[in-house]
Amino acid sequence: MADVKIRFFARLRDQLGVSDMALLMSDVANTEEIIPHLLQTHPHWQKFFDAPLLMAVNQQLVNEPTELVAGDEVALFPPVTGG
Amino acid sequence: MDTIRITEADFKVQQEYDWLCENNSVDGAVVFFVGRVRDFSKNEKVLAIFLEHYPQMTERSLQEIITNARQRWQLGKVAVVHRVGRILAAEQIVFVGVTSQHRENAFSAANFIMDFLKTQAPFWKKEITPEGEHWVEAKASDQDKARHWR
Numbered sequence: 752m753a754d755v756k757i758r759f760f761a762r763l764r765d766q767l768g769v770s771d772m773a774l775l776m777s778d779v780a781n782t783e784e785i786i787p788h789l790l791q792t793h794p795h796w797q798k799f800f801d802a803p804l805l806m807a808v809n810q811q812l813v814n815e816p817t818e819l820v821a822g823d824e825v826a827l828f829p830p831v832t833g834g
Numbered sequence: 835m836d837t838i839r840i841t842e843a844d845f846k847v848q849q850e851y852d853w854l855c856e857n858n859s860v861d862g863a864v865v866f867f868v869g870r871v872r873d874f875s876k877n878e879k880v881l882a883i884f885l886e887h888y889p890q891m892t893e894r895s896l897q898e899i900i901t902n903a904r905q906r907w908q909l910g911k912v913a914v915v916h917r918v919g920r921i922l923a924a925e926q927i928v929f930v931g932v933t934s935q936h937r938e939n940a941f942s943a944a945n946f947i948m949d950f951l952k953t954q955a956p957f958w959k960k961e962i963t964p965e966g967e968h969w970v971e972a973k974a975s976d977q978d979k980a981r982h983w984r
Contacts, residue, residue: 761886761958762969803972810891812954826888826956830972833885833916833957834869834928834948 755779755819757789760828766799776821782806783816785825803830836912838896840887842919845929854911854931861910865940866931867948873923875970880961883970885918885927888956892916899950903932906946907939914947916957946983953980 754773764770772789779785786800807826808817819825837853839845847868854864873880900912910933917927930947934940951957959970 758888760888760956761960765969807888807891807956810888810894812895826891828888828956829958829969830977831953831956832959832970832972833887833955834952 754821756824757785758824758826760826762829763799763802763804763827767793767796776819779819781816781818782808782813782825785827804828805830835910836897836900837914838893838900839915840889840892841915841917844917844926845915847926847929850913850915850929850931854913854933858910858933861933861935861940863934863937863940864931865933865937865944866913866929867944868926869928869948871921871923871925871927875961878961878963878965880923880963882920882922882962883927884920884960884962884967885916886958886960887916887918891956895955896951899947899954902950903943903946907934907943909934909939909943912943912947914951916951916955918957920962949976949980949983952976 755776756771756773758771759767759769774788778788790797804827806813809824851866871883896914903909913929913931915929921927930944932940932943953976960967961970
């Protein structure tokens with residue numbers, strides 16, 4: 752099965768100590784499944800995922816659970832602070 | 835016509851203004867905003883900031899914000915320039931410039947673009963102070979400003 756790429760940015764990346772990961776489509780068919788799946792292998796990440804986070808699929812912000820397809824890039828990051 | 839630039843280098847306001855006016859004799863109004871690094875934040879001295887972004891998504895997000903502004907107001911040219919990397923106190927961070935036939939549209943669109951840039955475009959600021967570095971918290975007031983356009 753092809754992979755879904757997960758990227759982390761800014762404070763979240765610093766907290767997790769990792770900038771990107773590859774997950775299997777069989778584990779994460781929907782964006783809703785990503786955080787629970789990551790917590791299975793990294794339970795100590797819970798406190799970092801409790802903070803407000805935004806999610807983008809293929810460089811577009813998503814607010815609703817979104818179906819994933821092979822090759823998708825999902826990004827998780829804190830609320831933005833540019834400008 | 836739109837220009838979107840993400841750059842480590844500083845920009846020159848005159849150059850951006852000149853581009854907005856170039857081959858543009860129909861627009862009577864040019865409004866621009868420049869955001870700068872303040873040297874104080876929450877009673878703490880700020881020496882510099884570090885600006886991280888999400889390449890590809892940044893440009894896409896800014897383009898979407900400009901497209902939304904164009905759907906609301908009749909606009910001529912739009913320029914958004916945002917710096918990334920290390921930026922010292924008092925230096926420029928962002929330029930948003932808009933032209934239109936009349937000033938109301940240009941003022942509103944520049945304001946709209948800044949409000950959404952601050953809440954949707956994937957940039958993150960880290961403040962560098964004499965005591966160390968820390969990521970800047972997003973402000974609820976910025977979310978409120980973007981929400982009032984909906």
